[in-house]
Amino acid sequence: MKAFVIMKNDAGQRVNKFVEKAVPALPHSLLYKYIRLKRIKVNGKRCSPQDKLQEGDKIELYINDEFFGEGSQKLLFLKAPPQLNIVYEDENILLVDKKPGLVVHEDESGQADTLIHRILHYLYEKGEYNPALEASFVPSLCNRIDRNTGGIVIAAKNAEALRVMNQKVKDRELRKLYLCLVHGVMEPKAATLRDYLQKDSSSNQVKVFAKQVPGSKTIITKYRTLRTNGKYSLLEVELKTGRTHQIRAHMAFYGHPLAGDAKYGLNRDNRDNPFPFQALYSYKLAFPFTTDAGPLNYLNGREFTVNKVDFEDFVPQ
Numbered sequence: 001m002k003a004f005v006i007m008k009n010d011a012g013q014r015v016n017k018f019v020e021k022a023v024p025a026l027p028h029s030l031l032y033k034y035i036r037l038k039r040i041k042v043n044g045k046r047c048s049p050q051d052k053l054q055e056g057d058k059i060e061l062y063i064n065d066e067f068f069g070e071g072s073q074k075l076l077f078l079k080a081p082p083q084l085n086i087v088y089e090d091e092n093i094l095l096v097d098k099k100p101g102l103v104v105h106e107d108e109s110g111q112a113d114t115l116i117h118r119i120l121h122y123l124y125e126k127g128e129y130n131p132a133l134e135a136s137f138v139p140s141l142c143n144r145i146d147r148n149t150g151g152i153v154i155a156a157k158n159a160e161a162l163r164v165m166n167q168k169v170k171d172r173e174l175r176k177l178y179l180c181l182v183h184g185v186m187e188p189k190a191a192t193l194r195d196y197l198q199k200d201s202s203s204n205q206v207k208v209f210a211k212q213v214p215g216s217k218t219i220i221t222k223y224r225t226l227r228t229n230g231k232y233s234l235l236e237v238e239l240k241t242g243r244t245h246q247i248r249a250h251m252a253f254y255g256h257p258l259a260g261d262a263k264y265g266l267n268r269d270n271r272d273n274p275f276p277f278q279a280l281y282s283y284k285l286a287f288p289f290t291t292d293a294g295p296l297n298y299l300n301g302r303e304f305t306v307n308k309v310d311f312e313d314f315v316p317q
Contacts, residue, residue, distance in 0.1 A: 002068055006057040009137035009159040015042065016049035018059065021136030026067045034063055075131065080117035082125050087152055087285075088304050092161035092296060094119060094139075095285065097306045100150045100277040104141060116141055119155050128157060142169055146245075151178070151282025152306060164296050168289065175286040178237040179226075180247060181279035181311045182256040183269055185233050190224035193250055197243045205263060206245050208253035219243050221250045227315050232259060232273075234315045248278060259311070279311040 004010075010018060019031055019040065034040045035049055039062040042051060053059065085097035096119065098104065104115045120139060123129035129139055142154040142165040154169075156162035168174055196209045196216035209216060220240035227234050233256070237247055248264045251257055257265030260275030286303040287293075293300060 001062045003058055003060045004135040006053045006055055008055055010135050011053060011055040013053050015047050015051045018053055018136050023067050076112055077117035077120035079112035080121050082121035084118055084122050092157055094155040095304055096153050098145055098150055098153050100148050103147045104144050142166055145282055148277035149280045152285045160295055164294050173289050175288055176282055177284040179281045179283045179309050180235050180237055181259040181314055182233050182235060182251050184256050185228050186225050186256055192222045194220050199244055206249045208249050219246050227317060229315050232315050281309045283309050
């Protein structure tokens, strides 16, 4: 038997959702069977899968020890370095400047050095996260950035902040601005582009069309030229829609692929530039909330910017 006392981060969840997170090795079929057989109880009494857990509740699991064997897996983040480029931090959220080349979550390679593992290690060393005391909650990322793109990533330190921030992301109440370096000179210097994007999941690549085609979705990309030297132009870009590879594919569609972009650009164009990855950076994040943000209301109207983007100086002012 193992018992959990429900802490603040775990309160408000249904019994089945809590057990799924706290004991991920337990098959769903057994979970519901054990609830029916009263081998999973709340405060010593029979419960149902839909019952909501409250802070201070005690949930008891009379199940085999083999299902609790993931302890070492919970500490996998300690294999990642705890060093971060922090843009902003408070008791609820962490804004981190992710450098190109670092993956945000563990992928099929299984490598331990990911952005989320670095964040967990950092919070663990600060005493703000201890997996031994958290039955189901883990600090989590609220947005993602491709491995080879840099920029600001949001992490929530507690369950309430995660819930609110995820809703704000879903409702598009955040404003993200990108810097990118493109080949050539954009004409006009500023515009809002509207076209259609079709994704090919098998190749992890997208295509852009001027007219709607089967399976395509509308893309809207707003840009303005900050400066140019004729060969390259530094752009500030705002996504009005958020599709896979939208900036990279949209710029390439108009004949101005990103410097260093081997997927949507031409190798001959990238031979003489020093970028190992596409020159794209999510450099500014603003919180223009239009609805109540509860415990995160203090962020409303605030704006955060990374200190420096490496390719900014490639086109001198």
